[in-house]
Amino acid sequence: MTEKMTNETSTEKRSLHFIEQAIVADLEAGKNGKKIQTRFPPEPNGYLHIGHAKAFILDFGIAAQYGGTCNLRFDDTNPEKEDTEYVDSIKEDIEWLGCKWDNIFYASDYFQQIWDFAVELIRKGHAYVDEQPAQAIADQKGTPTEPGQDSPYRNRPVEESLELFDKMNSGELEEGAMVLRAKIDMTHSNMHFRDPIIYRIIKTPHHRTGTAWNAYPMYDFAHGQSDYLEGVTHSLCTLEFEVHRPLYDYFVELMKNSTLARTDERQPRQIEFNRLNLTYTVMSKRKLLTLVQEGLVNGWDDPRMPTLCGYRRRGYSPESIHLFIDRIGYTKYEALNDISLLESAVREDLNKRATRVSGVLNPVKLTITNYPEGQVEMMEAVNNPEDENGGVHSIPFSGQLWMEREDFMEDAPKKFFRMTPGKEVRLKNAYIVKCTGCEKDANGEITEIFCEYDPNTKSGMPDSKRKVKGTLHWLSREHCIPAEVRLYDRLFKVENPGAEASEDFRTLLNPDSLKVLKECYVEPFAGSLGIGSYMQFQRLGYFTLDPDTNKEGRLIFNRTVGLRDTWSKKK
RNA sequence: AGUCCCAUGGUGUAAUGGUAGCACUACAGUUUUUGGUACUGUCUGUCUAGGUUCGAAUCCUGGUGGGACUACCA
Numbered sequence: 001m002t003e004k005m006t007n008e009t010s011t012e013k014r015s016l017h018f019i020e021q022a023i024v025a026d027l028e029a030g031k032n033g034k035k036i037q038t039r040f041p042p043e044p045n046g047y048l049h050i051g052h053a054k055a056f057i058l059d060f061g062i063a064a065q066y067g068g069t070c071n072l073r074f075d076d077t078n079p080e081k082e083d084t085e086y087v088d089s090i091k092e093d094i095e096w097l098g099c100k101w102d103n104i105f106y107a108s109d110y111f112q113q114i115w116d117f118a119v120e121l122i123r124k125g126h127a128y129v130d131e132q133p134a135q136a137i138a139d140q141k142g143t144p145t146e147p148g149q150d151s152p153y154r155n156r157p158v159e160e161s162l163e164l165f166d167k168m169n170s171g172e173l174e175e176g177a178m179v180l181r182a183k184i185d186m187t188h189s190n191m192h193f194r195d196p197i198i199y200r201i202i203k204t205p206h207h208r209t210g211t212a213w214n215a216y217p218m219y220d221f222a223h224g225q226s227d228y229l230e231g232v233t234h235s236l237c238t239l240e241f242e243v244h245r246p247l248y249d250y251f252v253e254l255m256k257n258s259t260l261a262r263t264d265e266r267q268p269r270q271i272e273f274n275r276l277n278l279t280y281t282v283m284s285k286r287k288l289l290t291l292v293q294e295g296l297v298n299g300w301d302d303p304r305m306p307t308l309c310g311y312r313r314r315g316y317s318p319e320s321i322h323l324f325i326d327r328i329g330y331t332k333y334e335a336l337n338d339i340s341l342l343e344s345a346v347r348e349d350l351n352k353r354a355t356r357v358s359g360v361l362n363p364v365k366l367t368i369t370n371y372p373e374g375q376v377e378m379m380e381a382v383n384n385p386e387d388e389n390g391g392v393h394s395i396p397f398s399g400q401l402w403m404e405r406e407d408f409m410e411d412a413p414k415k416f417f418r419m420t421p422g423k424e425v426r427l428k429n430a431y432i433v434k435c436t437g438c439e440k441d442a443n444g445e446i447t448e449i450f451c452e453y454d455p456n457t458k459s460g461m462p463d464s465k466r467k468v469k470g471t472l473h474w475l476s477r478e479h480c481i482p483a484e485v486r487l488y489d490r491l492f493k494v495e496n497p498g499a500e501a502s503e504d505f506r507t508l509l510n511p512d513s514l515k516v517l518k519e520c521y522v523e524p525f526a527g528s529l530g531i532g533s534y535m536q537f538q539r540l541g542y543f544t545l546d547p548d549t550n551k552e553g554r555l556i557f558n559r560t561v562g563l564r565d566t567w568s569k570k571k
Numbered sequence: 572a573g574u575c576c577c578a579u580g581g582u583g584u585a586a587u588g589g590u591a592g593c594a595c596u597a598c599a600g601u602u603u604u605u606g607g608u609a610c611u612g613u614c615u616g617u618c619u620a621g622g623u624u625c626g627a628a629u630c631c632u633g634g635u636g637g638g639a640c641u642a643c644c645a
Contacts, residue, residue, distance in 0.1 A: 014593090015585060043645050078644060134643055143641050145573045179643055189574040191641050200643035219645050242576060243640045272576090279582085285645095327594060329584050331577090334638060338582045341595050351608065386608070417606070426604055459604070471604050539605045567606050 036068025044086035047300040051276040060099040072101035079206035093308040129164040147187035169215040224248040227268040238275040273330040280490040315544030315560030320349035359522040359537035363402040365448040371399030396479040417469035432457035473538035480521040
């Protein structure tokens with residue numbers, strides 16, 4: 001045996017959740033020839049969001065954990081909504097999170113077999129063609145508390161159904177002309193057993209099979225069938241499919257007794273877990289699509305979107321998403337997870353790896369009146385204090401600096417440890433300076449701050465040991481480079497837009513969700529780090545370079561997540 | 572109310588009949604050349620009423636509360 005590979009993404013100890021326990025139990029019982037096979041089955045009708053990540057991290061994770069197989073299967077049974085654009089983005093996002101599929105399958109791969117199965121069901125009297133309009137079928141369905149009524153076509157001859165089913169697929173019928181229904185029980189307490197529709201006519205060409213088919217299977221007649229044909233052993237899905245499980249089992253049982261029966265012992269089992277809900281976040285694909293289509297955000301990868309490509313562009317690392325998913329767990333309780341759980345996971349991961357660079361987001365001039373004119377010194381800065389091997393880089397220092405406007409107060413309260421007249425403060429990696437005053441314009445706005453430096457307090461010198469309460473970041477006006485910074489806030493202003501969006505969820509949008517700061521500066525080193533690298537601007541948060549960054553020497557940064565700012569709360 | 576599912580601090584999640592623990596949040600403190608990080612501490616919890624048991628968050632029954640199901644979506 002080779003040495004065991006360590007999985008670095010989840011070193012935290014945790015007990016097995018209920019799905020893992022079920023799998024262990026099945027393994028111990030010797031089910032499915034002691035094999036494990038899962039699948040991630042997205043419909044290619046939109047971009048993947050973080051809720052999907054919770055699902056596929058489980059699907060791929062379970063397979064990896066128990067030496068099984070996990071396939072990516074596109075559930076493409078409704079050509080009206082689906083597109084190859086989505087197929088491509090889904091693959092990209094799964095790979096970004098480091099998950100690897102064994103095979104790529106499509107439900108459309110099984111259209112012929114599912115068709116054959118339907119024909120067999122008709123022959124055996126388990127299905128019939130219904131020619132009623134949709135409304136009539138809905139009316140006969142009853143309600144959860146009242147039984148339904150049989151369709152007048154329910155007991156039509158097998159040969160007739162067979163003939164009509166063929167017509168449904170030939171292209172000669174219009175959409176809605178007729179459907180194929182399973183013949184089960186119109187009085188069943190589970191609505192899904194009231195003769196569910198299993199095939200309908202759709203004339204829109206399919207993104208893979210084109211016009212080869214005109215009749216398409218419904219979810220309930222495709223999902224379990226695909227699972228069974230593929231050899232899936234554990235079909236993991238979200239809680240809302242719980243009511244579908246009896247029907248899933250019903251059809252699997254019929255498949256076992258059909259000409260499509262497997263030669264091995266494998267039989268898929270559906271297990272449901274809670275879907276991801278996040279505060280201040282909309283996870284509905286339909287609503288996310290609306291945001292994109294109406295231009296309320298700048299595309300699926302807008303950094304405010306909860307899509308995986310949105311988080312990627314904002315600068316969230318794949319590791320932090322794994323960490324978050326690992327912490328929230330899988331249960332049957334419909335939880336509403338606080339967004340701070342995600343943000344804390346991002347900060348924890350980025351803190352270990354983000355290069356510390358200087359940036360000033362809201363600049364004001366700081367002039368050292370006693371610093372030799374024209375002198376420039378190179379100051380050494382540690383790249384990452386959390387990483388001993390992170391190395392150093394240098395920052396040019398001069399008497400003409402930028403500092404953060406918030407770091408100065410003319411009349412400061414006692415607990416203000418930053419710059420204020422008469423008090424000493426340290427310039428990070430440089431000298432201790434004493435503030436001597438400031439200059440204001442006609443409106444009373446501060447235009448420049450003055451200070452004097454102590455030449456013996458440069459970092460490394462003996463006098464630099466002197467205790468000063470505050471440490472400020474700075475940039476040399478002559479040497480820094482202009483930048484634009486985008487600060488992202490929550491897209492929605494209410495905690496639970498899902499629950500509160502009774503009329504129009506758009507009214508719940510936060511108008512301040514994007515703030516663009518144009519007069520920003522960063523040190524030259526920040527520009528050299530490039531897209532994809534993580535940076536922490538001193539005390540301001542974590543940033544990444546936006547892919548849109550242009551070439552005119554202006555860098556555009558996205559703030560991934562802010563740091564804790566206890567000062568703002570202490571006031 | 573028909574069937575099914577769920578209920579542990581503010582949030583999420585452990586404890587699988589035997590000391591209710593962890594993470595996040597909030598608050599307080601220590602360290603710190605980032606008011607960051609790290610570390611320490613504090614606050615706060617088994618929905619309710621019965622039953623079984625030496626012993627119940629856990630098993631049983633009733634209640635309460637929340638959710639799913641009534642698409643030719645998945």
